[in-house]
Amino acid sequence: MAKLPVSLTINGDEHDLLIEPRKTLLAVLRDTIGLTGTKEGCSTGDCGACTVIVDGKAVTSCMVLGITASGKEITTIEGLAGDGELHPVQQAFIETGGYQCGFCTPGFIMASKALIDENPDRTEEEFRHALGGNICRCTGYTKILEAVLKAAEEIRTTT
């Protein structure tokens, strides 16, 4: 299949690539760039494991064709920690035990970060509904919600 030129900014680095039009952003991130922190859980946009942030919005990268992300700013789980420090959302997931097997965790962390950036003042109930596009099978969500509320509080008070 003929490949098309694409220019992506991923975690601040520019990548000029030739990719097949049928490849999803998820496939480009994982197979072409080698950023495997973003996970494939269903390939149908239902589980949220592949969530990345594109131009500030959380998107399921299995539902986006790589070629349509050209020119956009993409942040993956690998790009979240900076200067040797974890992002407050990552730190909160550790402190509350908001992960178990960890497979859904990158998606949850990226979705939570985008939600908190948009509005850190959500109530628990609002976060519960806003995170309804991400599936976790291990935690029962109790400690994930604790993590998100803790991170939101942290971000609210430091910014």
Added chain:
Amino acid sequence: MSEYTVVGQTVARVDAVEKVTGAAQYGADVHPPGMLYGKLVRSKHAHANIRSIDTSEAEKLPGVRAIITQDDVPSGRRVFATDKVLYLGEPIAAVAATDPDIAEEAAELIKIDYEVLPVVQDVMEAIKPSAPRLHGDDTKDGPNRREISGEIRTLSRDKENDHSDAISNLEAELENYPDEVYYNISAESHTEAGDVEKGFAESDVVVEDTYVIPRVHQTYMEPHVSVASADSSGKITVWASTQGPFAIRSGIAGTLGIPLTQINVIGTTMGGGFGGRFGVIITHVPAVLLSQKTGRPVRVQMTREEEFTDGRPAPGCVIKLKTGATNDGRILAREALAFWDSGSVSGASIGSTIRVRGVYKIPNLKVDAYGVHTNKSGTAAYRAPGAPQAIFAGESQLDEIAERIGMDPVEFRLMNMREEGDEVPAGGSEPKVGYKETLEAVADAAGWWDREADENQGWGVAVGDWTNGCGPGGVYVSVHEDGSARIFHGSMDITGTDTAISQIIAEILTVPYESVTIRRGDTDSAPYSTGSGGSVVTFTMGNTAKLAAEDAHRRILELASERLNMNVDNLELRDGEVHVTSADPPKSISLGELAAYSLSTTGGPIVGKGSFARQASTPALAAQIAKVEVDPGTGRTRVLKLVASQDVGFAINPMAVEGQIEGGTVQGYAWAMMEEMQYDENGNVNPGFVDYRVPTSADLPTVESVIVEVPAPNGPYGAKGVGEPPITPTLATMANAVKDAIGIRISELPIKPEKVVNALKGNGHEA
């Protein structure tokens, strides 16, 4: 104040940073140079004869490197279907190509000519003579016929006397049970204690009902995946997402006739398992075969849809249950007849039917269970395999009895619960357990005793028991010259077990948790370890780790004795230093100094070894209470409160233990209210998250967990396995709460809104 400094404390897990930064390497993250992508070619019918397989078109597709069928399995062991397929999605061939999309295209190009056969999906239909047979004509007798046939066989064996009259009478009696010749039976299991007929006769109240529990998928978030690489010497390396690398090694060896030494299995970080990640043939064997054929590494990764059609989910079942009790609340007898849907192969956990006995004194018990073939994939373990199904029946019926005799459901359970020394029906004597404490704890925490309910609201309680398994394991611990401890072992971390092992070793070596690191080896390097299933790891590897640390502790004191020229009896290891007891001025030497010193001694470095296989485990109880509100118009049930207590023996890492309780309870909730793999004559019809709904954070409130600690005599620090118990009672907890809210018993799961609406309509309610 705890007598311990590290165990019993909440600590961040050893894998915390790699899990929140995306650095953890799961199966599909492994990408050796030159790797090809494998794809399985699957049956498009639920039951069919295969007339022919034509791979010629697929072979022509650029990028295709290999296509294999059963002809390419030199051992002859069945990996692919050849002449007949038994379920939708059954593998028939496999393709390896340079790109995943090319592999998928090639799989579609393989032409298979089928002769479609009649299909049976319902266990109660499958046992009838009219049902299509999956595997020949084998039949089994039901419980009544079985007993009579047994008597006939006994009499026939006695050649001394003439029993011909008695035998003809018995043969005539057999005719009374024409429906008790079961077809498509894969396995059977029978248990009896006391005399149930007598027990029912003495009972004031006898309740009988049929419970239907659906097949559900473990739905671990990481689909099955395997990367295999066969080198030119024949050595095979497999990166496997599995709960048991050593079991996968022996499974591949056995299936393909390869010596163990030629196979190295590297367990990758596991994206959930819940019992479903022990399969050998699902992806590992096809990946090995494709790599052997192409000489290149090959990844075989299932899609979510393939997980639903060809995973190995938890079996559904139909349980006919009958319970008798006295008006003053004593359970006298219980009888179960269960049919488990084992799919196209045997292996459903039919033996778990015995768990209808619960944790109660039941003097008379009879359990008959059958595994039944249907046109579905085979089944596997799912978190306390078989227990949620059996306990759903047992605990639902208990509430019905309590209602008939006018007793509070918690009091009724407390009154009948076994205590230490009581006889377990068909199971010996009860050890020291915390059944009553655990139920009382949840009742207190949930506010059961002064519970209130508005209209359409209800409260439900149930308990479930489970005993952790035990298995072989080995652990090494080394102490290095900076005073840090390094652990080496071979068991898969199952959400926190590496952390528990590290805590135990830090505790014994009296060093900070942070100065302990742990590494898992592959099957070529690590000591043998049992699979991470059956809640074995903390019990087994915790004991193993303790032995290893105690071994290191001995060597540490020996070295200190040499170095300080003191008798070991005068030495004590605390706070990472060996102290001379009653020395004035105080005298001590650090672990780091001893480790450095050890490098030039005859005895050598500090290396502790632990090896362990068996000790008796102690049963654990999970008790749960739910408060729900049912909307009679839509049938939707909303959980207002869900409280879960569990006797964990001793919580080595309380935060991780709470996580197990919360997660298991929510899985149980989902089985009760949402999840159901649905099948028709074409096979599974809901192979994705849109039609097979699992809970999200929007579906539930916070689960409140309550830790109860009644120590297990043989557990490390008294710990019991915690992973499996929490799923066991929730199915019944929810059904009992819905019953309390709407006054109608729903005995067929899941309790979806339409079922509630129909039940209310049937009861004269207007929607």
